[in-house]
Amino acid sequence: MSLSEKELLELKPDHVVDAIGEVCPHTLNLALAGLKKAKPGEIVVEITDHSIATKTIPAAVKMNNYGEFLGVAKHKGNYHIFVKKH
Template sequence: MALSNEELATLEADHTVDGIGEVCPHTLNIALKALKKAKPGEIVVEITDHSIATKTIPAAVKMNKIAEVLGIVSEKGEYKIFLKKL
């Protein structure tokens, strides 16, 4: 269920993690660690500047049924990846 950028902007993240300056697989590990701490239904947002993470993180959480990808917002060379823990 992808949300619009406007809908994503109104979401309040339960956990926000910083992946700025990190590359794969570290960006994925950061997201997985945050999701492990999150409770089902909580929103995890990873902020990253690594564009490849916008593909690897959603693919990994979907494949492993860890989280639902709510959407990705791109702004000024940074990406916010919104995940909802299953």
């Protein structure tokens, strides 16, 4: 699935993970904890100011088959990383 930033920001996530001010690996651990709480088909968004998380989270989700990475949107200086749980 390939969504534009506008389309991503219009999604209504089921879970929001606040990782502002956190750095790796904690940003990844927070995202994985959010996915663990989610039910299949639910959308989790992590909001972070740590740009490296935009690479580590999608890679971990894909490598471990935790869900479908939907994309990253930048909004108000933060990154919104969207994942749909399998």
